[in-house]
Amino acid sequence: MDFLFSPKSKISKKLILFVILILAVMEGVGYLIGLIVRYEKDIMENEEYNFKRLIFENLLLKKRINSLKPNGVYIIVDTADNILYLKENNKTLLKAIISAGSGNILIDPSGKKEWIFETPRGIFTVRSKFERPSWIKPDWAFIEEGKPIPKNFSERIEEGVLGEYAIGLGHGYFIHGTLYKRLLGKNVTHGCIRLGDKELKTVYELTPIGAKVIIF
Structure with missing residues (x-):
């Protein structure tokens, strides 16, 4: 049995498809934004960790240099x-x-x-x-x-x-x-x-x- 659609039903169908598409795009964009935010957060945390690690290693190096420096x-x-x-x-x-x-x-x-x-x-x-x-x-x-x-x-x-x-x-x-x-x-x-x-x-x-x- 064939289904018949009136012009209004065709418009409604297109509108529904358009809305679904918009929602899908928005969901995808939101997901991407979430990924970017998490990525930037990870970078900031990693940079902070690396910075603290470099400070610590620099202090150790200074202590080692001072220990090797001759006295007198x-x-x-x-x-x-x-x-x-x-x-x-x-x-x-x-x-x-x-x-x-x-x-x-x-x-x-x-x-x-x-x-x-x-x-x-x-x-x-x-x-x-x-x-x-x-x-x-x-x-x-x-x-x-x-x-x-x-x-x-x-x-x-x-x-x-x-x-x-x-x-x-x-x-x-x-x-x-x-x-x-x-x-x-x-x-x-x-x-x-x-x-x-x-x-x-x-x-x-x-x-x-x-x-x-x-x-x-």
Whole structure:
């Protein structure tokens, strides 16, 4: 049996369908809005959690750094900017221009050995202190000058080239003076740390044996 609809019934049907569609859309929009609100709330809560976590981790890191910081007098050497800091706890006693390692490479003419003239990085300890030090020239110094390596030890001794003081860090590395003060602030050394006369005297007098030297 066929159903017959009057024009009014057709309009009513379309109206009902339209209303249903509107309600469905509104329900969908409401659902989406709810999702967005919950998402934003989750983000805010997550950001707040991350912020608190970062603060906590930062505090832990500061405590760890402070625990690693040497007590008393110590030295910090910045080889990139050629700056030395003499510090006592959190106080800076001296800031001085230095010359650190050049990074140059010297190869033995025989090809069996090479030297890289870099200042070592790390944490070191002042092992020795000398007044009016003598330089015991290593093999590379003679090779660099194009001279034969002497067999007599006395021929290796050279006076007056390291300044009035030298502070030993071990493995042949020293903080010492220089004849080439015009080169301070440049990376030109064979690995040692050069200082001007006045600054070297201050560092020598205030830095005890056993003090830490942090080089980076």
